[in-house]
Amino acid sequence: MNDPVRVWRQLFDDSVLLDGFHALKHAVRFGARVPVAVTTDRRAVLELADELAPDVRAALDELLTEIPETAFTALVPRPHPTSVAALAVRPSRAANLETLARVPRTAPVVVLDNPRNLGNAGAVIRLAAGFGATGVVTTGTLDPWHPTVVRGGAGLHFATAVERLTVDELPAGPVFALDPEGEDIRGTKLPDDALLAFGSERSGLSAELRSRADRLVSLPMRPQVSSYNLATSVAMTLFHWSAAGDAPA
Numbered sequence: 001m002n003d004p005v006r007v008w009r010q011l012f013d014d015s016v017l018l019d020g021f022h023a024l025k026h027a028v029r030f031g032a033r034v035p036v037a038v039t040t041d042r043r044a045v046l047e048l049a050d051e052l053a054p055d056v057r058a059a060l061d062e063l064l065t066e067i068p069e070t071a072f073t074a075l076v077p078r079p080h081p082t083s084v085a086a087l088a089v090r091p092s093r094a095a096n097l098e099t100l101a102r103v104p105r106t107a108p109v110v111v112l113d114n115p116r117n118l119g120n121a122g123a124v125i126r127l128a129a130g131f132g133a134t135g136v137v138t139t140g141t142l143d144p145w146h147p148t149v150v151r152g153g154a155g156l157h158f159a160t161a162v163e164r165l166t167v168d169e170l171p172a173g174p175v176f177a178l179d180p181e182g183e184d185i186r187g188t189k190l191p192d193d194a195l196l197a198f199g200s201e202r203s204g205l206s207a208e209l210r211s212r213a214d215r216l217v218s219l220p221m222r223p224q225v226s227s228y229n230l231a232t233s234v235a236m237t238l239f240h241w242s243a244a245g246d247a248p249a
């Protein structure tokens with residue numbers, strides 16, 4: 001059998017780090033290819049699988065190799081409390097672009113215009129996965145596959161299409177951009193093929209994104225409150241889309 005530590009070191013630079021039980025569970029459940037998974041306590045992880053995720057127990061049993069704690073912390077300097085970590089193959093950009101461009105689109109694409117906060121990006125990917133959105137596209141410099149984003153997204157990057165694009169490269173579809181100055185979302189039906197665009201935590205929607213927007217829509221908010229958090233805004237908007245009855249069960 002291949003030495004998992006050696007395999008880890010060989011693959012690390014080009015792989016997605018799955019840090020902790022939930023990230024690994026979701027990645028396996030949504031079809032990620034996981035060439036190496038290590039833990040300091042194989043029995044404890046399999047017991048967790050029995051309790052929380054029996055559907056992936058057999059897969060984890062096959063994947064997991066137990067290694068000493070010193071070797072584990074050398075691979076993962078700040079380990080998750082569940083003491084399990086794995087490397088997954090990142091889905092190809094070509095496959096994600098194909099998913100994002102596929103028509104007819106049956107669920108919106110979420111666009112984060114130059115997001116700054118890795119935790120927000122992870123929370124949004126988790127929301128998009130939960131609501132069955134087609135994908136999450138980010139513009140700007142933040143890497144949506146950064147390990148902190150993957151950790152925040154609980155490994156659910158594998159349940160939706162996650163890519164970084166420029167505004168010019170956004171897939172086709174009507175752009176509904178969320179902005180406190182827009183028309184009230186409660187009077188708006190968000191179509192399944194919509195691109196739902198959200199501005200940066202610091203400066204809101206960029207001029208470029210605004211010029212691509214077909215509609216500006218706002219979330220109800222009492223006067224004197226300036227704005228909602230980015231991820232909460234995405235949550236309300238996806239809920240509004242789903243409440244119209246078109247979201248997949």
Ligand SMILES: C[S@@+](CC[C@H](N)C(=O)[O-])C[C@H]1O[C@@H](n2cnc3c(N)ncnc32)[C@H](O)[C@@H]1O
Pocket residue numbers: 177178179180181197198199200201202203204205217218219220221226227228229230233
């Ligand atoms: C934290 S806010 C941005 C605040 C920023 N300082 C600004 O000037 O707009 C991040 C994004 O969440 C969305 N958002 C927040 N509150 C909203 C509201 N009441 N209506 C619509 N969108 C909202 C917008 O897309 C906004 O660009």
